[in-house]
Amino acid sequence: xxxxxxxxxxIPEEIVPLLEGGVATWMGTCDAAGLPEATRVRGARVxxxxxxxTVFVPSAQAGVTxxxxxxxxxxxxxxxxxxxxxxxxxxxxxxSTRPSTxxxxxxxxxxxRLFIAATAHMGxxxxxxxxxxxxxxxxxxxxVQEIFVQxxxxxAGRPWP
Amino acid sequence: MALGPLAIPLxxxxxxxxxxxxxxxxxxxxxxxxxxxxxxDIHLVDDRHVAASRQFFxxxxxxxxxxxxxxxxxxxxxxxxxxxxxxxxxxxETAGPLFSTMTERLAAVASMSGxxxxxxxxxxxxxxxxxxxxxTGMMRDLPAPAPSGVASFDAATQxxxxxxxxxxxxxxxxxxxxxxSVLATLGDVLGFQHSxxxxxxxxxxxxxxxxxxxxxxxxxxxxxxxGDGIIGAVAHSRRxxxxxxxxxxxxxxxxxxxxxxxxxxxxxxxxxxxxxxxHLALPLLVQDDLLGVLAVESRQFLAxxxxxxxxxxxxxGQVAVRxxxxxxxxxxxxxxxxxxxxxxxxxxxxxxxxxxxSDDCVFLDGHYLIRNxxxxxxxxxxxxxxxxxxxxxxxxxxxxxxxxxxxxSSANLESRLILLRRRLAEKCxxxxxxxxxxxxxxxxxxxxxxxxxxx
Numbered sequence: 001x002x003x004x005x006x007x008x009x010x011i012p013e014e015i016v017p018l019l020e021g022g023v024a025t026w027m028g029t030c031d032a033a034g035l036p037e038a039t040r041v042r043g044a045r046v047x048x049x050x051x052x053x054t055v056f057v058p059s060a061q062a063g064v065t066x067x068x069x070x071x072x073x074x075x076x077x078x079x080x081x082x083x084x085x086x087x088x089x090x091x092x093x094x095x096s097t098r099p100s101t102x103x104x105x106x107x108x109x110x111x112x113r114l115f116i117a118a119t120a121h122m123g124x125x126x127x128x129x130x131x132x133x134x135x136x137x138x139x140x141x142x143x144v145q146e147i148f149v150q151x152x153x154x155x156a157g158r159p160w161p
Numbered sequence: 162m163a164l165g166p167l168a169i170p171l172x173x174x175x176x177x178x179x180x181x182x183x184x185x186x187x188x189x190x191x192x193x194x195x196x197x198x199x200x201x202d203i204h205l206v207d208d209r210h211v212a213a214s215r216q217f218f219x220x221x222x223x224x225x226x227x228x229x230x231x232x233x234x235x236x237x238x239x240x241x242x243x244x245x246x247x248x249x250x251x252x253x254e255t256a257g258p259l260f261s262t263m264t265e266r267l268a269a270v271a272s273m274s275g276x277x278x279x280x281x282x283x284x285x286x287x288x289x290x291x292x293x294x295x296x297t298g299m300m301r302d303l304p305a306p307a308p309s310g311v312a313s314f315d316a317a318t319q320x321x322x323x324x325x326x327x328x329x330x331x332x333x334x335x336x337x338x339x340x341x342s343v344l345a346t347l348g349d350v351l352g353f354q355h356s357x358x359x360x361x362x363x364x365x366x367x368x369x370x371x372x373x374x375x376x377x378x379x380x381x382x383x384x385x386x387x388g389d390g391i392i393g394a395v396a397h398s399r400r401x402x403x404x405x406x407x408x409x410x411x412x413x414x415x416x417x418x419x420x421x422x423x424x425x426x427x428x429x430x431x432x433x434x435x436x437x438x439x440h441l442a443l444p445l446l447v448q449d450d451l452l453g454v455l456a457v458e459s460r461q462f463l464a465x466x467x468x469x470x471x472x473x474x475x476x477x478g479q480v481a482v483r484x485x486x487x488x489x490x491x492x493x494x495x496x497x498x499x500x501x502x503x504x505x506x507x508x509x510x511x512x513x514x515x516x517x518x519s520d521d522c523v524f525l526d527g528h529y530l531i532r533n534x535x536x537x538x539x540x541x542x543x544x545x546x547x548x549x550x551x552x553x554x555x556x557x558x559x560x561x562x563x564x565x566x567x568x569x570s571s572a573n574l575e576s577r578l579i580l581l582r583r584r585l586a587e588k589c590x591x592x593x594x595x596x597x598x599x600x601x602x603x604x605x606x607x608x609x610x611x612x613x614x615x616x
Binding site for chain 2: 027028034035058060063082087
């Protein structure tokens with residue numbers, strides 16, 4: 001998949017560590033008829049201009065995600081830092097999709113190490129989390145259009161300033 | 162159109178609905194924009210429906226109103242197996258049993274997390290489940306989860322524990338011994354190492370601890386307000402509650418247990434594990450009457466399952482009936498003495514009791530001892546001992562004493578005497594309450610005492 005509309009808003013610098021850290025991340029898509037799908041994301045990298053984010057989607061567990069993207073490039077990605085109890089949702093359009101590179105596999109491995117440390121701190125057994133599969137994966141580049149605060153609380157759902 | 166059975170029955174993946182690993186819900190707007198949110202609590206309603214608590218998510222609601230089809234992803238906390246559920250918005254509820262259950266659960270978790278009042282359940286969103294499929298390729302070398310709790314013991318051990326508890330219930334004529342024996346059996350035979358029994362006070366507003374096991378301090382006398390934490394929530398709802406929460410209690414501490422600063426001067430800290438991963442609490446009910454709460458907790462992740470709920474539900478039912486009977490009969494005189502105390506050498510040090518009539522609070526040598534009804538009872542006994550030289554008393558005379566103002570239920574009097582007896586045993590063994598048979602007791606004083614009142 002490649003193409004998509006013009007890039008939207010800038011990603012604030014203060015949330016880059018959250019997006020690129022070892023946080024739980026899920027991406028939602030839908031087909032032309034509006035049927036949704038959700039799939040896990042393993043690692044993300046913010047583009048240099050901070051207007052795109054590339055997320056890495058383990059291919060074998062993606063369900064109909066990539067079929068959906070061919071029909072409708074719009075996506076929503078949720079980043080949850082459960083240890084800090086913060087959550088952000090990004091919405092945008094997919095600009096390109098391709099197989100992840102070897103360097104990006106290293107990035108994913110780093111993400112998994114951070115994720116295992118974070119979840120172990122929360123009490124999830126590391127021996128289970130280590131069994132999560134990240135590879136092979138696809139790199140999905142997203143032009144960010146909207147960012148929302150989704151941390152539970154009265155401010156949940158408002159746009160990130 | 163009638164739907165066929167689900168490929169994977171919801172009951173088969175019931176662990177996914179324990180609120181341990183957050184679920185996520187994807188909805189789609191009418192113009193094809195997805196929206197994805199995390200949901201901490203998905204409730205299994207029946208074999209075809211699940212419910213989500215709606216707290217803050219306006220966009221999700223707007224999407225569901227326009228397009229009821231959604232994708233729900235849930236995870237088994239024991240194996241991390243994850244499932245995609247194709248769901249369709251069915252309806253919302255803002256009242257009724259389902260709403261009450263989810264409200265109480267949310268309130269309990271919030272209270273345990275020190276966040277009471279932050280989360281307000283606006284509605285319960287009920288979804289019809291159209292399909293369930295596992296997400297393949299997510300885990301490698303998936304292990305079978307090891308059994309935990311009651312399920313890790315063979316049937317003979319489980320039945321043996323039940324028999325031992327039943328024997329104890331039949332044999333004992335003493336409520337205190339019954340409480341201790343039950344907790345001991347649960348700990349010794351089935352590994353429930355950390356447990357508490359609390360009884361409801363005479364006003365029905367608080368529960369007070371009368372027995373505990375597995376903690377450095379007994380916490381006898383520690384109170385829980387109705388509705389606070391899992392224990393208060395269970396008392397309020399009169400339904401058992403199991404919470405296996407990884408995140409919230411660890412993050413936010415335990416407000417209902419006095420927090421990091423410890424209990425105030427005139428309060429007793431509720432015993433509890435600061436790093437508990439699993440909680441299970443059950444009401445002690447006799448018909449519709451709430452007697453108290455039995456609570457267990459564990460540092461083990463996902464320590465309790467359906468088998469523990471079922472087993473402890475049976476135990477709680479048996480204990481409640483017998484305990485109710487013993488407490489209710491406490492006014493009836495009986496001849497045989499049931500309690501003895503080990504000989505206590507006469508102490509020479511004076512113990513000074515200070516009574517605050519404004520809140521019926523008794524301090525001993527400058528330290529908080531007890532308050533409210535048992536405080537009034539203790540003060541009455543001590544005054545009678547000093548002023549009239551009396552040592553022996555009956556439950557009936559306490560009940561008839563207008564100065565004490567006892568409630569109508571004899572069960573409440575006896576449960577408060579248990580609390581008073583245990584507080585004295587812990588804090589002032591020189592002064593004891595010794596049962597001389599059902600409905601009678603002796604104030605056993607082995608030291609010089611001084612009494613003072615402060616208005």
